[in-house]
Amino acid sequence: MFKTQQDFDLSSFLKNLTPYPGVYRMYDGEGNLLYVGKAKNLHKRVNSYFNRGAKDLKTQTLAAQVNFIDITVTPSDYEAFLLESALIKKHKPKYNILFKDDKSYPYLYLSDHVFPRLSGFRGKPRKNGQYFGPYVSLVSMKETLTLLQKLFVVRQCEDSYFNNRSRPCLQYQIKRCSAPCVGKISEEAYQLQVDLLARFVSGKLSGILQEVSTKMHQASENEYFEEAARLRDQLILLTKLQQQQFVDKINDRSFHVIGLLGLETKACITVLQVTQGKVTDDKSWIVNVNNNTESELLEAFLAHYYLDEHRTIWPKEIILPKGHKVANSLLQSVEQRADSKIRWLIDAGADNAKWQKLAMINAKQKLQINLQSMSQFTTRFLALAKWLNKDNIHRIECFDISHYQGEATVASCVVFDRGGSMKSAYRRYNIQNITPGDDYAAIAQVLERRIESGIEAQNLPDVIVIDGGKGQLKKAQQVLHAYKQEHNIQLISLGKGVERISGKEDIFLGFDDQPHHLPEHDLSFLLLRQIRDAAHDFAIKGQRKKIAKRQNESVLESIPGVGRKRCQALLRHFGGWQELVRASVEEIAKVKGISHKLADEIWHAFR
Structure with missing residues (x-):
């Protein structure tokens, strides 16, 4: 069970801490994991957070929040690197540098x-x-x-x-x-x-x-x-x-080249895969600097990328960014993980210098594009806040309803912050128990579900945008009023307008019946339309998937003798609709409870 401040003596803990290598985990008073770190010497490293002397703002802020520290001693630096990497990926602590797209790696x-x-x-x-x-x-x-x-x-x-x-x-x-x-x-x-x-x-x-x-x-x-x-x-x-x-x-030879560049509050790390003298692939990560040096970012990346527990393919050479120091223990850990010698090049000359320069150019271009995109969103957010006469806007959510002839109603929610779209926060809601085609009831249902979960998770948006007119807006107003959020969340709806074309929409604000209009290229209007279009596209995709599934279910369950249980048995046997539709009569007849005659009827139903 998590320890509280009352039964954790920090000074005694620091005094008696082991000098062995390992991993330390810092928690706040609520039991939230703040930071995971590794150390050759746990005693020296952990004590350094609380010793007197100049420390950067991040370290001071972190140390002030620490309520409890837990450690794991490891046999060597190598195991410490591996454990730290695994814990960061699993728990995503607030103060760690995270490279969050592990799941996108192809194997x-x-x-x-x-x-x-x-x-x-x-x-x-x-x-x-x-x-x-x-x-x-x-x-x-x-x-x-x-x-x-x-x-x-x-x-x-x-x-x-x-x-x-x-x-x-x-x-x-x-x-x-x-x-x-x-x-x-x-x-x-x-x-x-x-x-x-x-x-x-x-x-x-x-x-x-x-x-x-x-x-x-x-x-x-x-x-x-x-x-x-x-x-x-x-x-x-x-x-x-x-x-x-x-x-x-x-x-020629094949190798990896790493580029690293930090600008403002962001840094970009790029990996170029060079095969037979040609760049065959590249991948980049944009991370928050958070007062970390570029060398610290580089080490965090190397541990993330090359100490992955599932990695089985290793380059023979890796050209690192020029002018950055990397701990030998980390490089040795990567080689130990690879079970082979890797040639590390930092102060590259002649031919290798051109690859370093190319990787740096790639990192610079991608970082500038990212910062420009962020800057555009920040500018648009500020323009919208000014138009709405609000001090600040950090999070906007937009809801759209989609259905097919009144059936398979789906609500979409897209989320944007000052950095752009937050796709990990996108959600789809299946709308149930309403009159088919009743968009007003659908809006009310999805907002009730969203606000209930938002109050519990404390992640309500500053602005909610609805694709619709006065009717949808009034339903949304009722929901906000019921949850006492009318003063916390700004409601906006985009109606189609008289001309029913993009750029000429009527804008309605919550608890205000008067339509508003903005110039077509107004920054705040551009932002509202961009978010509305994203919600519409997201809803349409979800609704089409739902329709396709329902059509297949309808075809199958319309066959006499095929009910819900047999339908599920067929899907389990074939692993999904695609393989079931492809299957022959003989293959369908192998499913438990399906006779040859019924299999023949099922086969013909999909033809």
Whole structure:
């Protein structure tokens, strides 16, 4: 249980703290995790926060809030780096430098199956199996996936599709799959392909050619001529690839280049992936500086990116930004994680200097674009605040209602702050128990749900924008009045206006029946229309998904003998609508409780 100030003696804790390496976690009086840090010497590092002397504002603010400190001693700096990285990603402490887009990293994934499936994957790895990556971008992962599909005959289909095949699919015909689903390859031979693929992706090509050649001759001697021919074709492709790689190594090398630039309150870190002398991919992160030095940002990034627990692909060389010091313990930890020596270049000369310059140019361009975009939003927010005669506006939310002929009603909520759209805060609401087509009731329902949750979470917006006229606005006013928020939240609605074109809308303010008009290019008007359009697009996408699902459900449940339970059984068996629609009569009949006659009716219903 979390300790309070009454039973935690900070001075005694600091005095008796261990000098071993480890990770420390700082909490406030409410039990919220403020900061996670690592240390070679926990005693020196943690005490430094509370010693007298000059400290930056961030450290002073953090130390003033600390109510309790917890530590974890680790065997070495390496384990401390790994644990710190994992804790930051899991808990997202307020005062840590966060690179929040882990889930966007693409991987290759080999499933944990008797006949493993090879596929692309984005997100946090959760399923059992082998992961290869992360790749710098989705494009590079897909290119690698395409190459592997040509080299190794490993299946790419979903398990639900694989489990219900009665004959080979097109992938087998074009030699992109060995059709394990119908017994065209033995488990042993398939596992060989999986092992070869895993070694190939990990960069261990040297022994693969000899192994394939040996297996090919064994198959020929045993008169498995079809298998021998397939291995021969594979050997030819691998040989050509190795020859190409040999030529490329002579001409140039492959490596990562990191660029770093800080301007104002933001910093940009860019990674360029250089393959055979050409930039094949790049990725960038924009982070808040928060009084951290650029070297501290660089170290935080290296720990985040290269100490990822699922990383399996490593560059042989990494060119770091010029003029920045990086702790040797961190570099050693990355090499230990990679289980190989990495060439680190900081004071690069000649040819490497041009790559450093290119990475810096990329970082500068992306940071300037981000700051310009932020500046535009800040200017528009200030213009809107001035027009509304408000001191400040930090958060705007816009709601829109979408339905299809009165059915499948969906409400969307988009969120913007001074930095732009906050897509992680976007929400869709399924509207229920209203008269079909009643947009007024839909607005009332979604605002009730939003304000109730906002009061509890203490994250209510300063401004709520509604796509609609006086009717929707009055319903919204009633909701705000019921929750006593009429003085805290400014209501705005955008009506279509007489001409019903963008730029000529009627603007209605909450608790004011008079329409207002602004010039088409007024900054505050541009902001309101941009937010309204985002809400409209978000609602339409959600409503279309709902309609597609309902149409499929309607088709299936209209068949005599198919009720809710059988519908769910079919979807569970095939893993979704897409595979069910594709399935043959024989495959559908394999589902428990589905006769051959009923399967035939289901198959014809989708045709």
